[in-house]
Ligand SMILES: Nc1ncnc2c1ncn2[C@@H]1O[C@H](COP(=O)(O)OP(=O)(O)O)[C@@H](O)[C@H]1O
């Protein structure tokens with residue numbers, strides 16, 4: 001297990017490096033930061049001066065290595081727009097996004113796994129149909145529209161929940177539902193197919209032939225095996241949520257990292273974008289690493305090999 | 306008379322398919338005594354596995370079981386609820402399956418899977434359960450047993466897994482063991498060992514054993530009584546001697562003539578098979594179940610003339626040579642003629 005974890009971590013670091021390299025080169029090609037910084041009225045000489053001052057005239061390899069060296073010590077440079085440290089900026093915005101993502105994934109799992117299990121126990125039953133309906137809705141309903149419906153219902157009519165902001169936990173209820181509901185269908189379907197497949201295996205027949213009670217057969221013997229792929233999927237979904245909560249954060253005016261990403265992309269704020277990409281990809285990589293380790297722990301065939 | 310462990314009468318299993326019905330098992334009856342081994346032989350697809358699952362009440366959901374009598378130790382378990390049946394499964398009736406590679410849960414240790422049976426039926430936990438598990442593993446020839454407890458199925462060979470399955474099945478000392486082709490997936494030397502083991506344990510514990518197989522070699526080694534199954538029916542039943550020495554149904558004769566004689570098998574020849582295909586069991590039979598399969602060379606068995614006595618209350622069943630246990634079943638007169646038998650109508 002230790003060796004496996006070591007191997008996986010090493011791989012994760014390599015992936016993170018590759019991602020940062022690719023994103024750095026893409027940004028390098030796609031825009032000229034000196035022009036953006038100098039502003040519309042700047043002369044060619046001004047731009048050239050900025051270029052030299054910030055070292056944009058050096059080769060991409062040198063620039064990348066320079067950035068990497070600083071990034072490794074936590075210095076992601078200064079935001080062109082906010083004029084503060086990028087690492088500060090991200091650290092300030094992350095808790096909101098993390099809280100939202102965590103709540104949303106827990107909500108999604110809490111909704112999807114029980115539904116998926118129930119649907120698999122009785123395929124084509126009422127529960128199965130309800131689950132299918134919810135999952136189709138989850139995919140067909142655009143999240144901004146779903147968010148608006150919730151706002152009209154719970155904020156405007158019932159006055160139960162605040163419309164926007166991020167001060168209390170009440171502010172997180174609707175964003176959580178919108179974001180989580182979006183991730184639920186995939187988790188539910190994977191749970192359902194996984195359970196259906198596992199329930200028809202020989203070892204489930206053995207468990208029944210041993211006289212074990214249905215809940216033991218279902219939750220100990222079946223779910224334990226069916227949940228393994230769901231863990232990976234949930235980790236990927238969680239990663240998407242962190243990076244992809246832009247729409248939800250904008251609607252509910254949650255000033256998280258997703259919102260920051262949108263702001264800095266529209267303003268050509270390269271250091272912030274680069275820093276966010278690094279942060280998001282690191283999250284993503286750490287999440288899949290954690291998922292793999294949980295899987296290894298769940299599945300002895302990986303753990304002991 | 307020996308004590309009867311299991312008695313099942315007139316069992317039929319139908320599986321509805323889109324628009325039609327598959328009559329997988331068609332009115333069979335079997336019984337097993339304490340300490341007795343009944344072998345059910347038949348080609349693949351004739352309904353052996355479904356029969357064993359029907360006894361456990363573990364048929365696939367869509368399968369429909371009809372049965373007149375289902376008795377365990379003389380007590381009817383026919384109308385047991387699923388909860389009552391789960392008290393019987395693994396406790397009074399144990400089951401060993403064909404696929405040792407996939408019949409154990411990959412996510413739990415041998416110890417976990419063995420102990421949960423003890424906890425479920427005997428309420429034994431912790432160290433005393435562990436001790437019983439170790440003892441049972443030793444009884445099935447796994448020594449040293451202790452290190453195996455912490456292992457997962459994927460760390461064991463097929464033969465070891467099947468031994469673990471057998472040990473697990475024996476933990477609660479069931480009165481009846483149903484073993485569905487327990488050695489088919491194993492290689493020949495392991496097969497012999499597992500059969501030896503089953504035979505020894507069965508006589509140690511005095512359990513009834515139903516062993517399902519398509520291998521007559523296995524039957525010869527282990528059976529007390531034999532039921533020959535074909536296309537969802539039992540066509541002949543008798544003691545192992547009666548079946549091997551005096552087969553009365555042409556199908557049994559065909560099966561026996563297919564047993565390879567050592568040294569006489571040509572390379573690449575298919576072993577132990579009767580020409581032709583098992584008939585489809587979908588819908589009602591309009592013609593002979595054996596249509597197209599009667600090309601077997603007449604064997605030495607065909608020369609003998611047996612006396613068949615119709616069994617009271619049954620149109621199709623005959624007792625052979627007046628013995629009570631050797632029974633053969635024909636559904637029309639053709640097979641009767643083929644088997645060179647003389648019907649003694651006097652008794653009926
Ligand atoms: N779950 C099922 N659904 C449909 N048909 C089945 C199912 N299980 C078994 N059958 C059919 O029932 C017949 C008997 O199967 P089985 O009892 O497994 O045979 P055996 O064990 O003798 O090889 C076969 O024709 C098989 O195709």
Ligand code: SF4
Nearest residue numbers: 593635636637639640
């Ligand atoms: S008794 Fe008649 S129908 Fe039945 S198998 Fe023999 S020949 Fe066919």
Ligand SMILES: [Mg+2]
Nearest residue numbers: 353354485486
């Ligand atoms: Mg079978």
